[in-house]
Amino acid sequence: MDYRWLAAWALGVLMVQAASAGSKLQHEEGKTLSCLLDGKTLWTLNYAKEEGKPYFHPVCLADGTVLTWLRPPDHTWHRALWFSWKFINKLNYWEEDKAGKSQGASDIVDMRYEEKDGAVAITMNLDYHPHGKPSVLKELRRILITPPDADGCYRMDWRMTWTAQGEDVLLDRTPLPAEKGPSFGGYAGLSVRTVQAMTAYQTLDSEGRQNMAGHGQHARWLDFSGIVDKATQKTAGIAIFDHPSNPRHPTPWYIIMSGTFGYFSPAFLFDKPHTIPAGQSLTLAYRVLIHPGRGEKERLAKEWKDFAATK
DSSP, X not given: OOOHXXXXXXXXXXXXXXXXXXXXXXXXXXXXXXXXXXXXXXEEEEOOGGGSSOEXXXXXXXXXXXXXXXXXXXXXXXXXXXXXXXXXXXXXXXXXXXTSOXXXXXXXXXXXXXXXXXEXXXXXXXXEEETTSOOSEEEEEEEEEOOOOTTSOEEEEEEEEEEEOSSOEEEEOOOOGGGTOOTTOOOOEEEEEBOTTOEEXXXXXXXXXXXXXXXXXXXXXXXXXXXXXXXXXXXXXXXXXXXTTSTTSSOBEEEEEETTEEEEEEOTTXXXXXXXXXXXXXXXXXXXXXXXXXXXXXXXXXXXXXXXXOO
């Protein structure tokens, strides 16, 4: 495999190499890939083929504090930090039945990775299809992960390309209330479900909107933070940045902040469905920033500019 793209990208993380001196990768073939920092899990990619959809859990701060929640009882198909379409050609690929199966199948074909200068490049191929039938959509997914910097922040750059196979592919979501849908319509895509212990949720977007004022609104980025340790009142958060090359940029956002239900997503399909013509592709790129403390607008704005300059 040609990893020159990784070598070029890794030049941008040379300044944080010292912070990764205590890190190492732990790979369980066909199941998980984890990054350990000073003996504590920083993140784990779960990619077992029986899972169907790959996901990251736990996603942690550099000190080991967990920020994500896997399969919460209210929505057992929520997979911490993950990507899923809702409807593909009218089949549901999002929700799962009691056996953990969706109407449409998401197959993890393979996973490869490379480590260089403390950065990890992950490449995956996925197939989407009705059960027992050929693929209607193929995906090439690349995720580039930096080690934590001096401030304890680290980044996951996601780039996903979906190619329609022998027919047009319609990507859709639960309709919005204006379309005679339920109050919760509009979700699908890259998603974060925050850890059960998180309290005092706070969101901030690129336009200065806070909390539910940002729901359904378009913004270049959105940060979701909260208290992750009641005893110490320690705060932490996760931000997602929408690349300017993405169709429909700046993206709408989907937000839930209720009780132990902390969730957010750049909702590419929020306003309307999208069709990928047969043989053509759709590419989306996002940066996920994991950080201690609350999100600060100036620092997040600079982070978006840095990400926007990448190709």
